[in-house]
Amino acid sequence: xxxxxxxxxxxxxxxxxxxxxxxxxxxxxxxxxxxxxxxxxxxxxxxxxxxxxxxxxxxxxxxxxxxxxxxxxxxxxxxxxxxxxxxxxxxxxxxxxxxxxxxxxxxxxxxxxxxxxxxxxxxxxxxxxxxxxxxxxxxxxxxxxxxxx
Numbered sequence: 001x002x003x004x005x006x007x008x009x010x011x012x013x014x015x016x017x018x019x020x021x022x023x024x025x026x027x028x029x030x031x032x033x034x035x036x037x038x039x040x041x042x043x044x045x046x047x048x049x050x051x052x053x054x055x056x057x058x059x060x061x062x063x064x065x066x067x068x069x070x071x072x073x074x075x076x077x078x079x080x081x082x083x084x085x086x087x088x089x090x091x092x093x094x095x096x097x098x099x100x101x102x103x104x105x106x107x108x109x110x111x112x113x114x115x116x117x118x119x120x121x122x123x124x125x126x127x128x129x130x131x132x133x134x135x136x137x138x139x140x141x142x143x144x145x146x147x148x149x
Contacts, residue, residue, distance in 0.1 A: 006031075057136075059089045062112065064104040071108075075115045082119040082139045091134035105133045113137060 006029055010017040016034040019027055058081040060074050078088045090112050092105035109126040113135065120137040127134060 053085065056086045057089055058086050059091060060112075062090065062092045062105075062108050064092055064094060064098050064101065064108060066108065071112070075112060078112070078116055078137070079119055082116060082137065085139055087123065087139070088116075088120065088137040089134055090137065091132050094131045094133070099131060102128055102133060109133065109135050 006017055010031050013031065015031045018030050018032055018034055018037075020030050021028040058078075060078050062071070062074060066074075078090070081088050090109055092108055094102060094105060098104075106126045113120070113122050116137055119140060121140055123136040123138040125135055
């Protein structure tokens with residue numbers, strides 16, 4: 001339909017003429033109440049944001065020579081983070097000549113992952129970067145969800 005006729009019809013019906021596909025030949029247009037359309041789009045976006053789950057990354061720092069009680073305390077905190085639906089970054093920092101024995105740090109990380117095995121899966125296995133070795137744990141099934149505030 002010619003553009004003049006479409007504009008005439010839109011004025012008669014008190015609607016807006018909106019280009020849907022301007023790149024097409026000929027361009028595709030639609031008669032609609034554009035204000036109502038924009039309002040509905042905003043409502044859909046607002047609803048989507050409301051149901052959006054925010055994933056935070058919590059960090060747990062270990063050492064290659066950590067004691068059993070300290071290890072269990074940090075494991076308990078990591079399990080709490082995982083229950084809340086957060087990802088956990090577990091890292092080991094090597095001081096001085098400890099870097100020579102990086103296999104001890106890797107054992108600590110794998111032992112930590114084993115302790116979290118019922119709630120978490122290893123997203124990224126232990127990796128050494130500089131003087132730090134780290135891995136990421138992700139919750140298998142989040143029990144609680146955080147809402148955006």
